[in-house]
Amino acid sequence: MSEPYTVVGGGAIGGTLAFHLARAGHPVRIVDTDAAHVAAIRRRGLVLRGPGGDACVPMEACSPEEAPAVLGRVLLAVKAQATEQVLPWLAPRLAQDGFVVSLQNGLNEQAIAAAVGTERTVGAFVNLFADVVEPGVVQDGGAGALVVGEPDGRITPRVERIVADLQAWGPAKATANVEGFLWSKLGFGAMLATTALADAPMADLIDRHRPLMHAITAEVLAAAGDRVLEPFDQFDPGAYLPSASSAEREAATDRLVAWLRTQPKDRSGIWRDIAVRRRPVEVHHHYRPVLALGGVPLLTAVLALLRDVESGRRLMSEDHLTELERML
Numbered sequence: 624m625s626e627p628y629t630v631v632g633g634g635a636i637g638g639t640l641a642f643h644l645a646r647a648g649h650p651v652r653i654v655d656t657d658a659a660h661v662a663a664i665r666r667r668g669l670v671l672r673g674p675g676g677d678a679c680v681p682m683e684a685c686s687p688e689e690a691p692a693v694l695g696r697v698l699l700a701v702k703a704q705a706t707e708q709v710l711p712w713l714a715p716r717l718a719q720d721g722f723v724v725s726l727q728n729g730l731n732e733q734a735i736a737a738a739v740g741t742e743r744t745v746g747a748f749v750n751l752f753a754d755v756v757e758p759g760v761v762q763d764g765g766a767g768a769l770v771v772g773e774p775d776g777r778i779t780p781r782v783e784r785i786v787a788d789l790q791a792w793g794p795a796k797a798t799a800n801v802e803g804f805l806w807s808k809l810g811f812g813a814m815l816a817t818t819a820l821a822d823a824p825m826a827d828l829i830d831r832h833r834p835l836m837h838a839i840t841a842e843v844l845a846a847a848g849d850r851v852l853e854p855f856d857q858f859d860p861g862a863y864l865p866s867a868s869s870a871e872r873e874a875a876t877d878r879l880v881a882w883l884r885t886q887p888k889d890r891s892g893i894w895r896d897i898a899v900r901r902r903p904v905e906v907h908h909h910y911r912p913v914l915a916l917g918g919v920p921l922l923t924a925v926l927a928l929l930r931d932v933e934s935g936r937r938l939m940s941e942d943h944l945t946e947l948e949r950m951l
Contacts, residue, residue, distance in 0.1 A: 627652055628788075629691075630698045631709060633660060633669070633684065635753040635892060636726055637700030638761040640792055642671045645680045647791035652683035654690045661686055663759025672756065673763040674887065687712055695721040703729040704908040710738040717743060724771065724785060728812065729909035730805055732774045745782065746774045748804035750811075750856055752888040754895055764888025766793050768855040772801035803853040807860040809913065810844040810852070816906045817925050819893035820932060820943040826883035829876065832944050837863060837872050838951055839921045846913045857882035897933045904933055921950060 630641040633653035645651040653669070655661050664684035671678050687709075694716045701709050706727065717723065717739050724745040725731045736744040750767030769792070771785050772778060778797045789795035798804060814836045818828040829836050840863040844852060852860035861867060862875030883889075896904045907926055913919055914926075924947055931937040 625650065626695045627683075628696050628698055629654060629694045630700060631655075631713065632699065632701035632705070633657075633664070634700065634702075634755050635761060636749055636751050637698065638669060638755060639671065639751055639753045639763065640698060640700070640726065640789065641682060642669050642678075642680055642761065643792035644788060645669070645682045646678075647788075649788060649791070650683075652685065652690075654685055654687055656687060657758070658686065659758040660684075660755070663757075667759060670760040671763055672760055677760075690716065692716060693718050693721075697721065697723045698726050699723050699731075699735065700726045702908075703727050703731055703905040704903070706731050706734055706908075710735065714738045722781060728808065728905065730809075730912055732801075736774065741774065744774060745771060745785065746801035746805070747771045748798075748801055748808060748855070750808065752886050754888065754892065762888075765886035768804075769793070769795045770798040770801060770804055770855075771795065772798040774801065776800065798853070800851055800853055803851045804855060806844070806847040806850050807852045807855060807858065809847075809909065810840045810860050810863060811858045812906065812909060813839045813843045813922060813925070815891040816893055816904075816929060817944065817947070819891050819897060819904070820925070820928055820939060821941040822890075822894070822898065822939045823941060824884075824889040825891055825894075826880045826889065828941070828944065829883070830880045831941075832948065833873070833876055834951055835921075835944060835948050836876070839925065839947075841865065842919050842921050843910075843913055846916045846919065893929075894939075897929075898939065904929060921947065924950060 627650035630637045631654045633655040641651045661684045668679045668681040695718045722743045726747050726749050732746045748770045752764035754762045756762045776799045782797050786795045786797045818825045857878045859875045862871045893904045928943050
């Protein structure tokens with residue numbers, strides 16, 4: 624039997640990928656701090672809930688304290704803000720010839736490499752639509768993009784092996800520019816963060832507030848500097864750069880909104896963390912590198928409003944988007 628994949632963080636992203644890997648016959652274990660989630664997986668397996676009903680696959684699951692002393696192939700899928708807490712636990716356990724794949728939102732590869740070494744760090748970009756809806760159950764909210772690559776741009780045999788295995792989930796691909804995908808996701812993510820200020824479908828809010836969405840996306844992508852930004856799914860980062868015409872932006876947003884309306888999941892994970900899970904959102908961590916560069920007043924204002932909403936000082940309301948539009 625091949626060496627198992629250890630999925631650290633069995634939530635929306637980690638749980639979805641773990642399910643498909645295990646169903647394809649790969650040995651998989653989930654390590655998660657949620658005791659109820661771990662217990663449910665141990666008792667009945669991991670359930671993936673989709674339009675056609677529930678599917679279940681048996682799988683090993685444990686808490687961090689119960690995890691093996693040595694881990695080889697690690698898929699890291701914890702929330703971005705938990706990365707710094709999990710690395711001191713993970714680094715001593717990682718086998719000398721092991722590696723960590725960052726299947727997370729944000730720019731986490733540098734922190735991972737500082738803890739385990741650049742030679743044991745693999746970059747990835749993931750745009751999955753899923754939610755944990757109860758212990759041991761992940762709701763499939765529609766497919767997105769997934770690419771894997773070495774942070775230095777190489778496509779190595781281990782990248783090709785990881786991609787081949789992850790095709791059990793769907794159209795995973797290798798890339799020589801994982802950083803370009805991650806920065807593009809930060810631009811798209813700025814739209815999603817803005818929609819989380821209101822309790823309405825993402826597509827509708829983006830459609831109704833196009834000038835605001837265009838402006839905040841352009842603000843974030845400008846911080847990418849001379850990096851080559853990669854399109855994914857129906858998000859075209861080039862359409863939101865200053866060199867693009869207004870017609871190109873409108874057409875790109877038409878395509879994006881139409882695609883979002885085809886997804887079963889109509890609200891972002893950011894919205895869900897606030898409205899359902901009642902926990903802090905991870906976007907504050909995602910945008911630290913962007914905020915550090917300065918010159919992002921809209922992003923700064925969105926994140927401040929999100930702090931007010933997640934703390935209960937303000938209620939979700941589309942009025943927040945109207946308030947932001949006064950800054951344009």
